[in-house]
Amino acid sequence: MSNEQKNVYSILVVDDDLRIRELLGLFLSKHDYKVKLAANAAEARACIATQQFDLYIFDIMMPGKEDGLDLAKNLHTQIGSPPIMLLTAKDTLEDKVTGLEDGADDYIVKPFEPLELLARIKVLLRRSNALLKGEVTFKKLHFGDIIFDCQTARLWDENNQEIPLTSTEQILLKILAQNPFNSFSRHDLCNRAGFIVSQRTVDVQVTRLRKKLKDTMKQSKYIKTMRHVGYALYPDSIN
DSSP states (O other): OOHHHHTOOEEEEEOSOHHHHHHHHHHHHHTTOEEEEESSHHHHHHHHHHOOOSEEEEESOOSSSOOHHHHHHHHHTSTTOOOEEEEESOOOHHHHHHHHHTTOSEEEESSOOHHHHHHHHHHHHHHHHHHHHTOOSOSEEEETTEEEETTTTEEEOTTSOEEOOOHHHHHHHHHHHHSTTOOBOHHHHHHHHTOOOOHHHHHHHHHHHHHHTTOOSSSOSSEEEETTTEEEEOOSEEO
């Protein structure tokens, strides 16, 4: 039985804010994760020296010689380092790019919804396991009552009736579904899909997919437009 089935993943949370640190510890423990807490990089390194972890969660702004970015950058170079998620109050493209370039695998802005954090953690752990085993990462993504089967690239409604997708829609949705919460530029989507089309064509296809996911709010919930970047898929849940 895998770690995920047993719910015995171990997570190191590093944040100098005692309230946030303890709330995260309590929340993750309630969801059956083993959690270790540290207030700064020095405490984090002491924990890492004596225990193995499956995921690191670092606040960027921390006192001391190393902040969260420094810690992520240094640990990322170590063989077998687990995935790293950064917590930050900064929400600019430059900050996000810096964090990802410094070795982080994901980035979430405070204040955040606990359930979104939980979903992102699940994504990182699944992806990490899949990379180790060479397996397909996800089976199904849920968007309200709608389910996308990643293996067959088919979409189903609440009555278990198939929602027809064109071949182009299938390809685009599958690319986004393989890396939920990650941004793809229009150019990258075209390259991955093997399309020779304009960026405007990608926008049209995304608009159609949003309608089929019943994602019709002014601010899209499921296929989000990432300013100056492209698109990212945000399912409600993953299994």
